[in-house]
Amino acid sequence: MKTYKFKLYRHKRNKYLHYSINASASIYNHCIALHKRYYKMFDKHLNQYRLMKHIAKLRKRVRYWQQVGSQAVQDIIQRIQKAYDLFFKYHKRGTRPPGFRKRRKYKSFTLKQAGYKFISDNKIRIGKQVFKFSLSRKIEGKVKTLTVKRNNLGELFLVVITNHQDETIPNMTGKSAGWDFGLKTFLTSSDGTAIQSPLFFKQLRNKLKAANRSLSRKKKGSKNWYRAKDHLNRVYEQISYKRRDWFWKLSHELTDSYDVLIFEDLNLKGMQRLWGRKISDLAFATFLEILETVANNKGKLVHYIDRFYPSSKTCSHCGHINQDLTLKDRFWDCSSCHTKLDRDKNAAINIHRVGASTLKLDTVRPSLMASVA
Secondary structure, three states, X not given: OEEEEEEEOOOHHHHHHHHHHHHHHHHHHHHHHHHHHHHHHHOOOOOHHHHHHHHHHHHHHOHHHHHOOHHHHXXXXXXXXXHHHHHHHHHXXXXXXXXXXXXXXXXXXXXXXXXXXXXEOXXXXXXXXXXEEOOOOOOOOOEXXXXXXXXXXXOEEEEEEEOOOOOOOOOOOOXXXXXXXXXXXXXXXXXXXXXXXXXXXXXXXXXXXXXXXXXXXXXXXXXXXXXXXXXXXXXXXXXXXXHHHHHHHHHHHHHHHOOEEEEEOOOHHHXXXXXXXXXXXXXXXXXXXXXXXXXXXXXXXXXXXXXXXXOOOEOOOOOOEOOOOOOOOXXXXXXXXXXXXXXXXXXXXXXXXXXXXXXXXXXXXXXXXXXXX
């Protein structure tokens, strides 16, 4: 599978897509209300196929909902079903059921086999309207799904997913490494490599403060208020784009250098409650998501060890566990073998060792076996 993202040119007919996204939000909230009411009345979960039939009948009477294609409606119901499945499976871990969304915070709708047609290289028909987009690269493979997405600035994008498979032979290096995530150093490798995060939120913090201050001085709802709000959203978009661009480049760099990358399965939500903005700025979960995508495309492997393994407290030389180690101790001496240890590098070595031993041999491709041997 391959994903493409294209930006639509600004045009007055784009309001048709904005209406469709708003109508999708209305359908989504109505489905959530039906789920809650059904569970309250019958103490059962509403079947998605019954819900699809019910919404199909309602769409014939509600003209506003006819703005959204039938396949987009099915996708909305299927997404709600997946969210409830995850809730019933992981609710003991704190997972919440899907809830209502404000219309302005609803961002997209998805079409699958029908409802759209590519007319030329950079033109597409959605419904009865034709839209022009910026074709940054050629679309390869058969289109499986098309998602129309808008950001906080009201800009519209096409996200196209195709069945194209990259047939290039992966460049195998025969190397593997363990990686420790930290607040001081973004990533520390078992071979001693240290990677510092640029901290993009911190870089643009003063610009963000000025934009927030400017917005607070404007009368809410006025033209100047909307202009200041767009400027604030533009700063947030700039932070997000810079961070994701760095993540993609770093992911390609790591997967070019190593075949197997091993990390800890960290409780990032718990860490965010403790350290807040710093964890959000590092955005480690987003980095891992991008890294897994790149590694999968290149035939490489991202593996995780148990979060409860004491990687920082265990001496990588003799295996002694230092129970008195605190977060402020960046270096410590092992009382058993008297080795001076760097906290982050020691943890990365332990992660690599444990990760290599816990890899299931039946799930590892033969080309990767040499990397973890």
